Amino acid sequence: MSQGLLHLLLLLSLPMFAGLGWAGLLISNAQAREARLAARVASLTEAGRVPGSGAPARIARAVPRARSGRLTDLLKLAGCDYERREIYPLPWWVVILVAIILGRFGVMLAAVLLGKLAFLAWPLIAIFLCRTAFGQWEGKRRDTLLKQFPDALAMVVRAVRVGVPVTEAIRLVGRESAEPTGAEFGRLADAIAIGTPLDAALRDMAQRTGLPEYRFFATALTLQAQAGGTLSESLEMLADVIRKRVSLKARGYALTSEGRTSTIVLCAMPFVIAGMLLVLNPSYIMVLFRTEIGHKMLMAGLLMLITAIFTMRKMIRATLA
Numbered sequence: 001m002s003q004g005l006l007h008l009l010l011l012l013s014l015p016m017f018a019g020l021g022w023a024g025l026l027i028s029n030a031q032a033r034e035a036r037l038a039a040r041v042a043s044l045t046e047a048g049r050v051p052g053s054g055a056p057a058r059i060a061r062a063v064p065r066a067r068s069g070r071l072t073d074l075l076k077l078a079g080c081d082y083e084r085r086e087i088y089p090l091p092w093w094v095v096i097l098v099a100i101i102l103g104r105f106g107v108m109l110a111a112v113l114l115g116k117l118a119f120l121a122w123p124l125i126a127i128f129l130c131r132t133a134f135g136q137w138e139g140k141r142r143d144t145l146l147k148q149f150p151d152a153l154a155m156v157v158r159a160v161r162v163g164v165p166v167t168e169a170i171r172l173v174g175r176e177s178a179e180p181t182g183a184e185f186g187r188l189a190d191a192i193a194i195g196t197p198l199d200a201a202l203r204d205m206a207q208r209t210g211l212p213e214y215r216f217f218a219t220a221l222t223l224q225a226q227a228g229g230t231l232s233e234s235l236e237m238l239a240d241v242i243r244k245r246v247s248l249k250a251r252g253y254a255l256t257s258e259g260r261t262s263t264i265v266l267c268a269m270p271f272v273i274a275g276m277l278l279v280l281n282p283s284y285i286m287v288l289f290r291t292e293i294g295h296k297m298l299m300a301g302l303l304m305l306i307t308a309i310f311t312m313r314k315m316i317r318a319t320l321a
Contacts, residue, residue: 087137
């Protein structure tokens with residue numbers, strides 16, 4: 001490989017490393033915000049706790065730490081939460097195996113342009129595919145939880161109004177609600193049944209789901225348990241706010257429909273035009289498949305198309321966020 005081509009590859013890799021650094025900074029800031037919010041919630045709940053009541057929670061939280069090991073850390077790098085592996089539709093090892101195979105094909109395509117240097121990107125491609133798959137499944141699960149949450153709160157409100165205790169209302173939601181809300185509330189009820197304090201169990205559920213609405217729910221129940229007040233009114237207001245957030249998100253999807261349609265059309269145009277050229281003038285388009293320079297141009301076009309797809313998806317998601 002010539003020095004000029006090597007310098008060109010290094011120059012092209014600078015934006016990628018800059019993007020990775022920027023992503024790491026964003027993740028660090030998000031984790032810092034989550035830590036500050038968790039500290040604020042903990043400060044509210046620790047004030048009214050009876051001495052010694054935190055022991056079951058500490059024991060319950062110590063079990064996952066004891067079980068976490070090197071495999072868990074490696075799976076977190078791939079975007080998989082091993083402790084919640086049952087939420088994924090496919091086993092984690094199947095996803096990783098498929099990502100490795102697809103990454104191998106991607107490296108074979110990139111090798112036409114970059115040569116043997118492309119094999120260095122094999123682990124990065126596999127990790128990217130794994131994180132994309134697991135992130136997609138977790139995102140769909142969070143959306144489903146958010147849509148089902150107002151109905152679950154309404155069920156809790158109706159149960160509390162007729163005199164049912166909060167813990168029994170939570171167990172009722174776990175039995176009657178659809179998945180995945182039923183599983184989360186059932187797990188919450190089981191944690192309370194084995195002696196975990198309500199505030200600690202609520203914090204753990206909010207951390208598992210990753211939704212701010214569940215943190216609002218945990219804070220409302222904790223404050224009501226400490227300071228008293230009408231729980232049904234607080235939960236009704238929270239349910240109304242969540243319904244408005246869901247409708248606002250749906251409106252955002254409707255407003256970005258033009259951009260999503262443009263993404264599909266722009267991504268399909270190269271293939272449609274290539275098919276038309278194969279019918280109208282085959283000798284013109286077959287240059288891409290029969291010559292070495294054509295192979296390089298074809299691979300460069302595919303790489304740019306993939307980059308454009310993920311860039312446009314990122315822009316649409318940032319707009320919705």
